[in-house]
Amino acid sequence: MSKTVEFFYDFTSPTAYLAWARLPAIAQRTGATIRYRPMFLGGVMQATGNRPPGTLPQKGAWMAADLARWAKRFNTPYKPNPHFPMMTLMVQRAAQEWIDRPDFDSYLAAIFNAAWRDQKNIADKAVLTEVLTTAGFSPEAFFAATENPANKEKLKATTDEAVARGVFGAPTFFVDGEMHFGQDRLDFVEEALMRA
Amino acid sequence: MSKTVEFFYDFTSPTAYLAWARLPAIAQRTGATIRYRPMFLGGVMQATGNRPPGTLPQKGAWMAADLARWAKRFNTPYKPNPHFPMMTLMVQRAAQEWIDRPDFDSYLAAIFNAAWRDQKNIADKAVLTEVLTTAGFSPEAFFAATENPANKEKLKATTDEAVARGVFGAPTFFVDGEMHFGQDRLDFVEEALMRA
Numbered sequence: 001m002s003k004t005v006e007f008f009y010d011f012t013s014p015t016a017y018l019a020w021a022r023l024p025a026i027a028q029r030t031g032a033t034i035r036y037r038p039m040f041l042g043g044v045m046q047a048t049g050n051r052p053p054g055t056l057p058q059k060g061a062w063m064a065a066d067l068a069r070w071a072k073r074f075n076t077p078y079k080p081n082p083h084f085p086m087m088t089l090m091v092q093r094a095a096q097e098w099i100d101r102p103d104f105d106s107y108l109a110a111i112f113n114a115a116w117r118d119q120k121n122i123a124d125k126a127v128l129t130e131v132l133t134t135a136g137f138s139p140e141a142f143f144a145a146t147e148n149p150a151n152k153e154k155l156k157a158t159t160d161e162a163v164a165r166g167v168f169g170a171p172t173f174f175v176d177g178e179m180h181f182g183q184d185r186l187d188f189v190e191e192a193l194m195r196a
Numbered sequence: 197m198s199k200t201v202e203f204f205y206d207f208t209s210p211t212a213y214l215a216w217a218r219l220p221a222i223a224q225r226t227g228a229t230i231r232y233r234p235m236f237l238g239g240v241m242q243a244t245g246n247r248p249p250g251t252l253p254q255k256g257a258w259m260a261a262d263l264a265r266w267a268k269r270f271n272t273p274y275k276p277n278p279h280f281p282m283m284t285l286m287v288q289r290a291a292q293e294w295i296d297r298p299d300f301d302s303y304l305a306a307i308f309n310a311a312w313r314d315q316k317n318i319a320d321k322a323v324l325t326e327v328l329t330t331a332g333f334s335p336e337a338f339f340a341a342t343e344n345p346a347n348k349e350k351l352k353a354t355t356d357e358a359v360a361r362g363v364f365g366a367p368t369f370f371v372d373g374e375m376h377f378g379q380d381r382l383d384f385v386e387e388a389l390m391r392a
Contacts, residue, residue, distance in 0.1 A: 168254040
């Protein structure tokens with residue numbers, strides 16, 4: 001049985017972006033498979049009563065500086081996004097359908113980079129059309145996927161599963177039933193994968 | 197000018213305990229001085245609108261496991277305290293007076309270890325009497341210090357200063373005006389001290 005790290009994420013989360021950028025190298029070093037679990041963070045927050053860190057202005061100010069330090073440490077291109085928080089229902093519903101396609105990694109890269117490298121509003125249809133076209137995806141297929149009831153159901157099911165398993169924010173990782181919260185816990189994730 | 201790390205803490209915080217245990221080695225490696233800043237975390241929470249992480253049961257559950265992992269990583273004896281959260285006005289008021297004494301380090305160790313190594317209720321007068329006596333301190337001098345209006349004023353001033361400088365939780369560190377929050381940011385603190 002191959003070892004797996006489950007990665008519960010939402011594109012609206014800058015810490016999920018930083019984690020996404022680092023995960024492939026961790027998976028490679030440990031011989032693990034990444035199982036991407038696109039969830040709707042707004043739903044997780046509502047279900048658990050959690051609030052975005054920036055709800056507290058002092059915490060938001062510290063976190064802005066902290067994120068820049070993490071990005072610098074791992075050499076990840078990162079800038080705050082003036083459109084944050086972004087409504088991610090469209091990009092996460094489409095993710096449910098595309099997750100089994102061979103170009104899912106390109107989709108992840110296109111949306112994460114648009115949000116956190118290029119400061120684009122990934123909730124805006126015109127912006128998404130441009131981003132997806134540039135990345136070689138069909139915007140028509142994308143918008144059809146966002147309206148597909150099966151994808152809406154899958155996103156809700158993943159979000160419900162996350163909450164049921166104890167997830168309260170993003171990014172959250174599971175290795176062998178052990179849960180880790182935050183991009184700043186990726187070393188614990190790597191240690192867990194080495195033990196797995 | 198010698199380099200300094202300011203350490204804003206409260207004995208009620210298990211993450212402040214983990215930071216306290218690691219700070220001296222970091223100070224030694226970087227040639228820095230630790231400036232202990234005992235504040236009243238309850239006042240910081242109230243002033244900023246912050247809530248303890250455990251307010252969210254899911255976050256509390258993850259944090260319990262996370263704290264155990266950090267303690268294990270740095271070989272710090274640690275157990276959750278059934279009396280948490282503890283009212284720390286007494287121990288923090290006395291800290292204001294004892295901070296300039298040569299045995300302040302022993303005071304820090306006595307109270308932090310009582311709370312987070314030995315699971316004692318550091319808000320209880322009988323418990324404190326025993327802890328302080330064992331550590332070679334006079335309980336009478338301690339309780340007098342807790343009632344001294346000058347110490348009450350100093351604790352309030354330190355807490356107000358913390359809030360004014362952007363502190364929203366514990367532990368919080370300042371190096372050259374750069375603020376770091378959390379025991380999990382001590383590597384950033386050490387890097388800042390190496391640059392300082």
